[in-house]
Amino acid sequence: MARIAVIGAGMGAMGAAARLAVAGHRVTVYERSATYGGALGRFERDGFAYDTGPGLLHLPAVYRDLFVKTGRKPLEECVRMTQVDPASRHVFPDGTDVSLPNASRAGVVAALDAALGAGAGARWGDFLGRARDAWDRSRRPLLEEPLRADRQALGRDPYPAVRQRRLLRAPRLAGTVAEVGAWELADPRLAALLEGYALSYGLDPRHAPAGAALLPYMEQTFGSWYVQGGMRALAHAVYERCLERRVEFVFHAEVTGIVEKDGRAAGVELAPGASAGPSPVVEADHVVAGTAPAALTGQELWRDADVRPQGGGGGGTPSVPGRFTVLLALRGGRPRGTAHRTVVHSPAGVGEAAAVFSGRTAERPTVTVLRPDDPTARPDDGHEAVTVTATVAPQGPVDWRDPGLRERYADVLVEVAGAAVPQLRERLRWREVRTPADTADRTGARGGSVPAPSLAGAEGRLLHPANTTRLPGLYLVGGEAHPGGGLAHAGMSGALVAGLIVEGADFRGSR
């Protein structure tokens, strides 16, 4: 039995903690805030309740696996999950409005044909077929195995782009999301659909490799799921599972350093007042960092050829985007048949990404509107809780702490969301705004950046650092580590780290 210190009670870290405890280790989680869940926050006021982090779960298999491997009660007995149908409604700048059914390729093709014109569905369907090939080729090394030393293999894009013949000129192959949209989908609305997926995960469609096709493939194949009570209920279930497995949690315990002894991680150092005993140092055989650890070690964790944290993780200005969210308390009930998620696409096309990724606010962003059918999220059926979100530049290049900017940008989002919620302004009782500055305060993420999932292609630039580090005994878990950010991906990192500690060098990946 080894002593394992886990830094942070985010979803990746808690997943690793539960799995390690089941393997017989003594696991203690040190969390600097008063609660678990990290980005999975909940805001409640006057009987309204909202997720302040992600609002939907994709790839629920990751959390099903966690619950199967760590106890008797499966996930579905611990939380109430429903598939949202339609999975998403899309409103395009030309007024086209289409609802895409959940996890039904044929249904999506038919809906796109009906709304965008014959042939549009088939083009999207063919694209998803190629995305499935990319998924089949890269799923294991990209998501289910520790990042291999020969990670250069993941530098190649797994997406089988269609050769574009051109009169008197050399044929070309789409290498980025924007090129797939322009050349293969050949309809500005289908291009906006694809680019919207990339942007919603914090990826720049102009540069993200075509392999980002995995993201719509994943959502449209495995479905979009809502957890009754919000994602906070999922965080609660994982926390409860940790407690059942005798994981110990120490809240208000900020880790300020990683202790190194004889060339390996030997414990963590806590901020003054965070430890119960006289010493601020806790010894451990392994340390699992569920947060960007650069500041904790005071030294480089990576060898020369290793993948580095994205977005200036080692210093400088963060460039990975965050989220701007407005929580709306509305008078009047949620009409029957309302789509859970509506995406109102920006007329600016890739101009939106140009703003976000150069550290500016987009004038007219793509806005996602979430309208869950959840009685626990509203005071009664005569009211509705609605969440409105856009991907934005992080705190730093944009000063989201400026109250004037906050309110002005919230006005922009509410205006755009009007396309999804009729009479929104008239129905509004109050609103609450969350910016990347709030995310930074809540999770400790620099600039409130939300790391994107790892992607193959682009010569490995969109991979995240491996779960093992230069310092033996120190492991990285959560959105800042392989296989990257997002609820499902962080869950996968938990499985990988547990496997690496339990099985050691023989570990070949999650099964």
Ligand SMILES: Cc1cc2nc3c(=O)[nH]c(=O)nc-3n(C[C@H](O)[C@H](O)[C@H](O)COP(=O)(O)OP(=O)(O)OC[C@H]3O[C@@H](n4cnc5c(N)ncnc54)[C@H](O)[C@@H]3O)c2cc1C
């Ligand atoms: C606003 C927002 C919207 C999002 N939307 C989506 C979405 O739509 N889809 C999706 O898949 N994902 C989304 N995400 C990302 C997703 O929530 C995360 O990737 C996922 O929850 C995994 O988080 P994590 O494990 O990296 O931990 P985090 O949630 O980052 O939590 C880290 C924890 O570590 C603690 N901590 C930090 N430093 C220390 C320290 N020194 N000592 C002790 N504790 C420390 C923090 O307090 C925090 O509790 C969103 C995130 C945010 C913030």
